[in-house]
Every structure is written in C-alpha cells, then in structure tokens.
Amino acid sequence: MNGLRIENLSKSFGGVQVLNDVSFDVLPGKLTSLIGPNGAGKSTLANIVSGFLNGDSGEIWLDEVRVTKMPTYKRARRGLSRTFQNLELFKGLTVRENAVLGGFTKLSGLAIRNPLTSKINNQTLSTIAEQAMQDLSISNLAEQHVDSLGFGNAKNVEPVRVLTAGPTVLVMDEPAAGLSSSDAKNLGLWLRELTKKNIAILLIEHNMNLVMDISDHIVVLDHGELIAKGSPQEIRTNQKVIDAYLGQSR
C-alpha cells in the first residue's frame, strides 16, 4: 500500500503508556485527521512517524518501505515531510531561501546561489518555490528574513517549504493553531488542493470545524488508545468520541 501505514505502534515514557497498539493507514490523495484531547499521544505519534522518536514496538511503512528504524533525514528523502506545532523556521535566512531549502533533496551541484549574481542556481526548484510562495500569498515577502515576519506570515513559510519538498506523505502538527478563522479556512482549502496531487496527509488538529470540514477519515486517540476511526459523520456521532473529546470541544 502506498502512503503511510502505522502498525501496532506502542510507546511509553517511564511508566506512562503514551501509545498502545495503534494501527491505521493514511492513503494517498486522502486527508486523515488525528484528533484527541491533550496528552492523547498525537504529537508523540507524529514524532515517531517522522523519526524523531523510536517506538517501543510496532512498524511504520512509507510507500511500502519499512522505515521504522530509519533516521528522519532518510524518511524525508523518501518523501515524508512534516510541519511543527511550534514554528520551526530557518532563522537568519530569507523566505525564498527557506522555500528553496524545502527542496534540499533535489538540490545538486556545488553552489546553490551563484556567488556572483546571488541567483539560485537550480531553475526548476526556484520556479517551484516561487509558485509555492504565490500559492500561500507570501511572494511579496520573498527577500525578507523570516525573523522579521509577523506570526501569520511566518506560519505560511512552513507550508511553502512543504510544497517545494513535493512530498508523497505529509504530517501536519496543529497548523491552524493561532490562525484566524478565515486563515484557517484558507489553510483547509489549500490542504484539500494538496490531496488532488495524490499526497497522503495526516493532519493533527484541535480545530474541530476545520477537521470535520476537510477530512476524508478521522482517527481518534485517547490516553494512547485508538478509540475510533471513520468518516467525519461517523466520528461526530460516536459516543465514545463524544465522551472523550468532542463533548469538550463543542
């Protein structure tokens, strides 16, 4: 199966079981949301999937390749990309440079920028980065250092980097946190557009309106246990989910 497969994943920190035998698939061209109350194990799962943590048991498959023990950079080279709950930008670099670095794996040759003209050498990547910046309406900020951007604009730099990377599987950890409702809506539209490119998207999010509007599948975690999975309609009416989570967020 292409996309992302999580198989019987368990993880504990000390005596606390953070994930317990969690299994689900994230299919290409589909948007799967992972929801649950704080401390449910969502971010731990994202960290294990992207290789920042190792699970105690279980397997991670990426486009039919077992990547369970693979370091993060190798998973990225195989097409896995992610964004972070807290902004993780390349400070000291411009928006354009951040965007181009997203496609690091496609970069070749000695110099990225021409030392004399300062133009980015890789024309294809340069064009992809330009298009990505346009898609997220930050092309006018291309030459600004990311440190000088306001939160809203800075929040769009990570998605731009993702677009330049051209992933097959994308994990997004709370991308709507801190966004206004209109910005969150735009983000949702952008994510739906990404699914048309056959990208498998795993969205970790607390904004239930956004999740219910754009998801194809929803997986619910509570105290490290997978308590439900299904379509938004099924999840909305699932009593276990209402008791554990939706009851609070509504």
Place this chain on the structure above:
Amino acid sequence: MLCAILTLLPQLINNIYEIGLLTDFAITLILLIGLNIISGYGGQLSLGQVTFYGLGAYVAVLQTSKLHIPTGFGLIIAPLICAIFAAIIGIPSLRLRGLYFAMSTLGVSVVFTEFVANSPRISGGENGLTVTNQLQIFGHMFFDPKSIYYLCVLFVFISYLITYFYIRSRWGWSLRAAEASEPSAAVVGINIFYIRLGAFMLSGAIAGLAGSLEAYHQLYITPEGFSFAYSILLFVALTIGGLGTASGPVIGAFILYAFKRWFGPFVAFEPLAVGLTFILCLRYFPKGIDPVIRSLFSSLTLRIRKKKLDSSSSTSLEGAQ
C-alpha cells in the same frame, strides 16, 4: 579590500617587531576564519581549535625533521592531518550537543597539550622544538619576516575564498539550516551529523594551516603556545567580532592584535582586557560588533541618499521656478 590593505601595510612599516605583530594578526585571522565555520555558521561551541593549530605546527616541523619531507609540503600535509584528526574527534563528539560538545573538545585540547609536553622524544616536551629548516616553496626561501607575512596574507585570502564558496554551497546552506532549526533541517533531508562533521574537518584543516604558518613564523614551538586558554580567548574574540559573520574574524583578530600591541610590556593584563571587553560587549552588543558596524553603515548610507535626494529635489524646484 582587507587583503589589499594587509598587502600595502609593510610598505608603511619597516619595523621588524611591527611586521611580526602583523604576521600574528594574519595567523590569528586564519584561525578565526576556521573557527567561524564550525562555531559561527555551524553554531557548535568548539574549544578545541588550538588542538588543530598546535597539531598543524608540530606536523609541519616534524615532517621535515623526522621524515625529511620538503618544508613547503608542510602547508598541505598539516591541514590534511588536522582534517583527519578532526574527523577522529568529531565522529564521537559531534553526537553530543551544546556544552557537552564544548567540553569534549576542551578535553581533547587539554589531553593534546599534556601529551605534547610529556613526549620529549617526539615533540621536545616542555622545551619545544626549534625549526631548523627555512620554509621553501617552489625554490623560493621564506626567511625574512616580510616574505612570511606576505605568505600569511595570501593564505588569509585563500581561507576567506574557501569559506565564501563553502557557505554558499549546499553544504554551507545545510550547516546554517541545521544551526537555525535542527528539526526542520532533518525534515528537509539534511544529514546534520555528516554536514557538521564536514564543517569540523574544514575548520580543523584551516587551523592546521595556521599552525604550520605559525611554526615557520616563530621558528620555535612549545606546548605553552597551544594551551586551551588560547582556545577560549579565540572564541571570546570571535564572539566580540560577531559569530557567523564575514567580518567577525577580522574584528576579533584585530582586537587580539591591538591588545597584544598595547599590552605588549604588560602581558598579564592582556586576558584581563579581553575579558572586560567581552563582558562589555555581551552587555551592549550581544551579537558582536559586526551587526553594530553594519547598522551604522546602513544608516549612514541612508542619510547620504536622503541628503542627495533633498538637494536634487530642491534644485529641480528652483529650476521650475
């Protein structure tokens, strides 16, 4: 421009002592250029730069005295050996982070000094080694202070050129990206360990080059000249200049040169003066002097532009009237 100034300076100075100090400045500058790669652009606090500096000096001397290799080859062999030694140290220590990495490099520096001081058969022990063969490159003898000085200036230029292209290469970008955000760097496919190891090796090679030049400049080397205290002094000087900036090493080397010149007769006061400058710098310019100079320069150019604009608009208004 810096190299042009450095090349012209000996025309104005005929004092051998002053030429010697300028040579010290050029060698310190090469050392700081190397340190700036791993600690400035790479963000890894390396306190072992003096190890490579010392190793480079000893390799340059020993390759001729023990193996009878022509002196000129020392300027190639010393950096190569230092790069290999940096890899040997870097493979375990670059897996550590922050202060732990700094402590491991500091430890290597202490061990190196002790080893050199206690191995009289190889290194001459505490008494050091005297350089008996003059440096010779393509038949040209570098025996007078001015010729050694010009050679050091040439290597300042080469070191800057290497750094310039390295920082603009995919490795340099990766290094800066990893410094800015390790998680993001990993997520875009950068092998952080490998990139930092490369930077550490390059940094060590440049320090080794500085060491070999130091040996032919002083014609006498002792373990005392490569103590870990000097490593800390170098890091402080670079921080005052501006970590990860092009002019940071120049400012840092200039500060060490100026203090050496002013406090020449009072050597004991030199570290005290550098320490006080460091404290003041951390208080008022925490990012070093480079950004201050840059902002002063940009505000000055802005003022000049504004003045030009004002004067041209007033002339055009007068013309219209």
